[in-house]
Amino acid sequence: MADYRRIADRLAEEILSGRLEAGQRLPPQRVFARRRRIAVSTAGRVYGELVRRGLVVGEVGRGTFVRASPVPSGRALAEAATTATVNLELNYPTVEGQEELLAEGLAPLLRPGALGEATRTVPAAGTPEARAAAAGLLAGPGWRPAPERLLFAGNARQAVAGLLAALVRPGGRVGVEALTYPLVKDIAERIGRTLVPLATDEEGLRPDAVAAAHRAAPLSAVYCQPTLHNPTSATMGDARRRALAEVVREADLPVVEDRVWSFLHEGGVPLAAYAPERVHVVDGLSKRVAPGLTVGFLVVPEGRAEPAERALRAGGWTAGRFALEAGTRWIRDGTVERLAGRKRADAARRQRLVAEHLGAFTVRADPGAYYAWWELPAPWRADTFTAAAAAQGVAVTPGPAFAVGPGGAPDAVRLGLASVPVPVLGRALRTLRDVARATP
Secondary structure: OOHHHHHHHHHHHHHHHOOOOOOOEEOOHHHHHHHHOOOHHHHHHHHHHHHHOOOEEEEOOOEEEEOOOOOOOHHHHOOOOOOOOEEOOOOOOOOOOHHHHHHHHHHHHHOHHHHHHHOOOOOOOOOHHHHHHHHHHHOEOOEOOOHHHEEEEOOHHHHHHHHHHHHOOOOOEEEEEOEOOHHHHHHHHHHOOEEEEEOEEOOEEOHHHHHHHHHHOOOOEEEEOOOOOOOOOOOOOHHHHHHHHHHHHHHOOOEEEEOOOHHHOOOOOOHHHOOOOOEEEEEEOOOOOOOOOOOEEEEOOOOOHHHHHHHHHHHOOEOOHHHHHHHHHHHHOOHHHHHHHHHHHHHHHHHHHHHHHHOOOEEEOOOOOOEEEEEOOOOOOHHHHHHHHHHOOEEOEEHHHOEOOOOOOOOEEEEEOOOOOHHHHHHHHHHHHHHHHOOO
C-alpha cells in the first residue's frame, strides 16, 4: 500500500473514533506535510483520499473540515444503514393492496408442474414469453422495442453493470451527469471504469457537455437518466433528446439510458427512439413491483446482444428463472400496470406534502417523482444538515453521495419519499423544515 494511504488510514481512524471531531479544520496541506515530514504532493493525496472516503470536505478559501458523518456509499442506499427512526435514504415504493395482487399472480406458479419449470436455469435472453411480455411493458408513444433485442438481469443495477462491462474496457471513460445515481459510482469503481462528470441544466444532461468532454479525451460510453433524473427529477424535452442523439451519433458513442423511474412519467419518448442504433435501455421491476423479487431489463441495439450476454454471464448478473417467470406473469395479467398506476398516484400525493411543508425553500422535484432535491439554505452544509436531521430521527442522503469527482458536492440533500407511510412522511418533513430554520 502506498505511503499516502497508510497516512490516510491513520487519520481515518482518528475521525471515526472521534479524536478528530466533526467540523474540526485540518491544517493546511503545507503545514501537514511539514509536521509529517512528507512531500506537499503526498499531503495532497492524503487529503484527496479522505475526501474520496467521504470523511472530510474541502471548501475553497476556507480549508478542509471533518464531516459531521461519512457520506453514504451506494450500498447504503440499497440497504438499511441508519439507526434514525425515519429513513428517507431508501426509496422503495409500496402501495395498499400490493401483497394481495402479487400473491394472486404467483399462485399458478406454485403448482408442481409450473414450479418445476420455474426452478430451472434460464439464459440471459430469457424465454420467448418473457421477451414478448417485457417488450409490451416497456413500449410507449414513439417506441416499441423488438422482443429479440431484450435481455434480462437480476435487477436494473446488474443490467447497468453488465452494459458498462460490455461497452467499456477496463480504465475506459464513461460520461455521466455530474450528479448521478450513487450505485453507478460503486459499479464503476468495482469493475474499473472511470466516470467523467458532465454538466447539466434544468433539463438534465447537456449535449454540448458530452461533445466537449469527448473532444478533450475520448469517452467510451455515456450513462444518463433522461427521465426523472435521480436525484434532481429533471426530465429532458423532445428537442433536448434529439440534440443529444445527434451528438452521440456523430461521436459514435454508445449510451446507457436508465429508465427505472420512467414509469412515473407517462408519455415521454425514450432517448432510444431517436438513436436506436446507439442507445441501450435499462429498466426493471424493483420500483414498479418490489425490490425483493425483481428482474432487470436490457434493450440492446440490433446486433449488439452477444457482448452484453457475455458480460451478464461472466458477472453472474443474469436473471433467476423463478423471478423471471413471476415477473412475466405479473406483466401479462396486468398486475404490474395496476401497481404502476397506484404508485403514480401515491407519488403525487407525497409530492403535495413536500410542497406543503418545504414550499418556502429551494426544492427541485417533479410532481410525479418519488424523491426531491433540496438545495439547503445558508449557512447549512450538506454534512452538518444530515447530522442535525439524524439527531432528530430523520435520515436523508447528503448531496456529495451523488457527486462525481471531488469539488462537485453541492450543499443539498435528497429526500426519498417512497419508503415510509404518508403520515410519517408528513411528520418527518415538518421536522426537517424546523431543522432548516434553526441555526447550524
